[in-house]
Every structure is written in structure tokens, then in C-alpha cells.
Amino acid sequence: MTEDATTGSAGGDATASLEARVQRLEAVEEIRQLVSRYALALDSRNVEALAALFVEDVDVHGGAKGREALAEWFNGPVLRQGYTTTFHLIGNHVIDFTDDDHATGRLYCRPEHEVGDLWVIMPVVYEDRYERQAGHWYFRSRRPHAFYAADIKESPLDVENRFNFPNNPFMTRPTLPDRWPSWGRFWAEAEGDA
Amino acid sequence: MPEAGAADLAARIDRLESAGQIRQLAWRYSSTLDSRDMDGLMALYADDVKVPGDGGRRGREALRSVMEPSLRRVQITILHVGNHVIDFADDDHATGAVYCHAEVQTGPDTWINQAICYEDRYVRQDGRWYFAALRRHELLYGAEHGQSPVGLPPANWPENDTGRGSLPERWDSWRRFWGEHP
Numbered sequence: 001m002t003e004d005a006t007t008g009s010a011g012g013d014a015t016a017s018l019e020a021r022v023q024r025l026e027a028v029e030e031i032r033q034l035v036s037r038y039a040l041a042l043d044s045r046n047v048e049a050l051a052a053l054f055v056e057d058v059d060v061h062g063g064a065k066g067r068e069a070l071a072e073w074f075n076g077p078v079l080r081q082g083y084t085t086t087f088h089l090i091g092n093h094v095i096d097f098t099d100d101d102h103a104t105g106r107l108y109c110r111p112e113h114e115v116g117d118l119w120v121i122m123p124v125v126y127e128d129r130y131e132r133q134a135g136h137w138y139f140r141s142r143r144p145h146a147f148y149a150a151d152i153k154e155s156p157l158d159v160e161n162r163f164n165f166p167n168n169p170f171m172t173r174p175t176l177p178d179r180w181p182s183w184g185r186f187w188a189e190a191e192g193d194a
Numbered sequence: 195m196p197e198a199g200a201a202d203l204a205a206r207i208d209r210l211e212s213a214g215q216i217r218q219l220a221w222r223y224s225s226t227l228d229s230r231d232m233d234g235l236m237a238l239y240a241d242d243v244k245v246p247g248d249g250g251r252r253g254r255e256a257l258r259s260v261m262e263p264s265l266r267r268v269q270i271t272i273l274h275v276g277n278h279v280i281d282f283a284d285d286d287h288a289t290g291a292v293y294c295h296a297e298v299q300t301g302p303d304t305w306i307n308q309a310i311c312y313e314d315r316y317v318r319q320d321g322r323w324y325f326a327a328l329r330r331h332e333l334l335y336g337a338e339h340g341q342s343p344v345g346l347p348p349a350n351w352p353e354n355d356t357g358r359g360s361l362p363e364r365w366d367s368w369r370r371f372w373g374e375h376p
Contacts, residue, residue: 015200019203022203025210026210029210029213033280035277036277036279037279039293043362043365044366044367044368045362045367045368045372046371047367047371079371085362086362087309088277089277089293089309090276090277091276112309114343117344117345118342119342119343152337152340152343153340153342
């Protein structure tokens with residue numbers, strides 16, 4: 001929080017402070033709804049609803065901009081290639097505000113994908129950026145990072161490179177936990193002590 | 195942004211409290227059902243809850259007579275709730291979609307996993323939020339522990355606890371999406 005949440009002595013200050021605090025709570029609530037709506041829209045293949053969760057001037061792969069281009073992108077390689085049924089069960093959601101109109105988030109998700117004969121479990125953490133436009137919160141961007149991808153009957157330890165997700169159009173390897181700088185530091189220290 | 199009058203602030207706080215209570219409702223459903231606290235479970239429903247089936251019966255006792263037999267068919271249940279979409283129709287009515295990963299002991303030697311999306315209706319009565327109707331348990335799949343959902347026959351839940359469910363085909367947008375490019 002950048003605002004001072006203490007109430008002023010004058011009534012006007014107190015109201016202004018309350019206004020700011022209520023607005024922050026509303027922001028948290030809207031951002032929480034955003035990630036639930038994303039999963040439902042994705043799993044039900046509602047590409048228009050999915051694109052509507054992003055800022056108007058969203059950057060789309062390949063240099064395009066805007067929701068329409070994003071909907072086309074979802075409607076193409078992302079959702080028509082590689083897998084059919086999906087179920088994106090979400091959990092933990094860390095939200096950090098940069099200012100009143102910008103925030104970042106980390107969301108744990110345990111998606112399941114039907115990939116031909118495979119039923120692929122791929123635990124991920126989404127790295128999100130949220131932005132408020134015209135009084136409402138949207139995704140500025142989302143990037144999933146996987147711990148592993150394995151068939152429901154496989155142990156992740158038995159999977160080559162911890163990633164068994166044939167024909168996934170965008171993800172080819174797990175990037176967590178190595179992506180976390182603290183993970184690398186933690187193990188480097190152990191080596192240094194040895 | 196609306197002006198921060200006291201009445202406006204009160205209405206906005208009210209909406210935030212409602213969302214918080216509705217989320218609690220879904221979580222309380224899990225904890226009362228998993229602990230078989232039938233009084234606690236029934237108390238989550240509006241007292242005039244409409245019970246599906248013939249006769250158009252209403253009320254918690256009628257609902258209990260519908261739910262209890264199905265809960266006696268199974269042993270341990272773990273209803274792990276995730277996503278919760280909430281849409282307000284007005285200050286006292288809302289609908290919701292709740293994702294749930296369920297583990298259920300369906301017999302002495304059988305342990306299953308289910309992926310579920312509950313479709314809910316909520317109503318506020320005397321300042322408290324309740325389920326307005328029996329929750330719709332829409333199954334994506336049920337499979338025995340260690341079994342893949344790929345290739346399972348339809349479950350026709352509640353007829354069978356395992357098999358492919360009504361989802362994703364139940365979603366209009368899913369059918370439209372694949373209809374466009376068969």
C-alpha cells in the first residue's frame with residue numbers, strides 16, 4: 001500500500017481514507033474473480049469471454065494488439081492444437097500492488113489436459129500482471145511456468161526431462177522451481193558450505 | 195469511479211461482504227458434508243429451498259431426505275474447492291460456478307477422484323447468504339485412484355461415480371467452439 005491508512009482528524013480525511021481502503025479491497029476481489037473467470041472461460045472454450053478479461057490494448061503473440069487479435073490467437077493454435085478437455089483447478093493466489101492501477105500476481109494452478117491417449121497433469125504457477133482500466137481490473141499479461149507435465153498414471157520422476165506433453169504448442173519444458181532465484185541461491189549456498 | 199459518499203461506501207462494503215460470505219458458503223459446504231454434519235449442511239440452504247424431483251417440495255427437511263441417502267452410499271469424502279466465480283444479479287441474489295477436486299471412498303476397497311464444477315444459486319435472507327437451490331453437481335470425470343479418465347464410458351452421474359461427466363459438453367461455448375471447426 002502506498003496510501004496512509006490512518007484516519008485523519010477531519011471527517012473529510014476519514015472518508016477519503018475509507019474510500020481508498022474500500023477501493024483496495026474491491027481491487028483484490030476483482031482480481032480474484034479474474035483468475036477464476038479465466039479458468040472457466042478457458043475450460044468452456046469461451047474465447048470471447050477469455051479475451052474480455054485482458055486489457056483493451058493487450059499485446060498478442062506475433063506483435064498484434066487488442067482483444068480481437070487475442071481471441072483469434074486463442075481460437076487458433078492455443079486451444080485447437082494438442083489437447084481437448086481441460087480442467088484448470090486453481091489455488092493459492094498472491095497479489096502485490098504496485099500502485100492503485102497496477103498489480104502483479106502469482107497463482108498456483110493444477111491443470112489437467114486430455115492429450116490423445118494421455119491425461120496430462122501439469123502443475124504451474126502463473127506470473128500475472130493486472131491493470132485497472134476505466135474502473136475495472138484486467139490481465140495485462142499471463143505467463144504459466146510448469147513444475148512438470150506427466151500422465152495421471154506416471155510419477156514426475158519417471159518422466160524424461162520432467163515433461164511429457166506431446167504437441168503442446170507453447171510449453172516444452174518445466175521452468176520451475178529453477179526459475180526462482182531463491183531456489184538457485186539456496187542450493188548454491190549448500191555447495192559453498194561443503 | 196463513483197464519488198465516495200457514505201451511502202455509496204456502505205453499498206460497496208456490502209458487496210464485498212457478500213462476496214466473502216458466498217465464498218465461505220462453498221467452503222462450509224465442504225466441511226459440513228465431509229464431516230457429515232447434516233444440521234450444519236442443511237443450515238447453508240435457504241429455508242424455502244426448492245427440492246428437485248416430483249411434487250415441487252420445499253424446505254430443508256425435504257432436501258435432507260434427498261441428500262442423506264446419497265451420503266450414506268459413500269464413506270470418506272474430501273471436497274477440495276478451488277475456483278469460485280460469483281455473479282451478482284442484484285444485492286440479494288447471485289449465481290456461482292465452483293471448481294472442486296473430490297476424493298471419495300466409494301466402497302471398502304475403492305477410492306476415486308472426481309473433477310466437479312458446481313453450479314450454484316445464492317440468496318440473501320435476513321442479512322445472510324444461503325444456497326437458494328440444490329447445488330448442481332456437474333461432473334467432468336470420475337476415475338479410480340491411479341486410473342486415467344481417457345476412454346472411460348459416460349458416468350451418468352449420480353448413476354455411476356466414475357466415468358466421463360456432463361462437462362465439458364454441457365457448456366454452450368464448448369459446443370460452439372468445436373462446432374465452428376469440427
